[in-house]
Amino acid sequence: MYVGQDKPGDPNNEKGSSGGGGGSATGGDYENIKFKDFSIRSVKAEMPIIYNFEEKGNPVGRIELISSRNNGQVKLIIEILKNTSTLTNKPPSDTVYMNLNIWAGSSGFENHVRNSSVTFKVEKYWITQEDIDIENIRLEVFEDGQWIALPTEYIDQVGNYVHFKTATDKYLNSPFVIAGSKKILKSNAKNENEIAESNNLNTQKTDINESINTVSEEAEKNALGSEKIMDKMLPAWILIIAFIVRRKLV
Known part of the structure; x- marks a missing residue:
């Protein structure tokens, strides 16, 4: 069901939405689909194309792309999912804000696309x-059995949402997630660094003390050795002195 147009009077810029169920032409489990949002544009070679999405509950607001050839009218579909896409075999490791599939045109259309990007928003409350x-x-895509974090940049904050933009290029016909990682407390990191520095300092002090003790022990051994030598040589010195005195008396 079409619900509006990007420009009044331009039948090539249509967008709309539909509820979940009724099957998925993209191979995913239809029971996992909350709803589908779509936009149709006329794609001409080397012309920047913008797809706008306005359905409530869809965090994706815009998809931009350039095609290397004329494709006529091309429909982009965004499936908002209840859980991780059934086209994957594992969930991502990060905290997920939204699961979705993005489908661009017919099979092979993405092979002629470049400079594609997805602009999306995240609720401040969730953050x-x-x-x-x-x-x-960031926006993550499932490819070759793993989740790949795509280069995502912060745009701005408007109302209750924070906006981001991700370069997607060849990854248009794929399962996606909008996800983020939790903050690392700076105080904890600082404490860990302080503990590590303290341990290093204690180790250095221990090494220095051990070196001092070793030197002291060696000096003590040398001193004891000198005393023993003097004890052994003393009788000989006495005999020599007595002999010299006796000769003088004679």
Whole structure:
């Protein structure tokens, strides 16, 4: 069902949404789909194309791309999911804000696309509630059996949302997640550094004390050795002195 147009009177810029269920033409489990949002644009070779999405609950607001050839009208579909996409075999390790699939045109369309990007938003409430580091919020794609974090940049904050932009390029027909990692407390990191420095200092002190003790022991041994030598040589010196005195008397 079409619900609007990007520009009045332009039938090539249509967008809309539909509820979950009814099957998924993209191979995912339809029971895992909350709803689908889509936008249709006329794609011309080497022309920047912008797909806008406005369905409530869809964090993706815009997808931009350039195609190397004329493709006519191309439909982009965003499936908002209840859980991790069934097209993957494991969830990501980071804290997930939203699971979604993005499908661009017919099979092979993504092979002619470059400079594609996805602009999305994240609720400030979720960031605070989950103690997420804004600098580590990103769009991740599932590729070759693993989740890959795509280069994501912070844009701005408007109202209750923080906006980001991710370069996607060849990854348009794929499962995605919007995710972030939790903050690392600086105080804990500082304490760990202080403990490590203290341990290093104690180790250095121990090494110095051991070196001093070793030198002292060697000096003591040398002193005892000298005393023993003097004790052994004393009778000989007495005999020599007595002999010299006797000769003088004679």
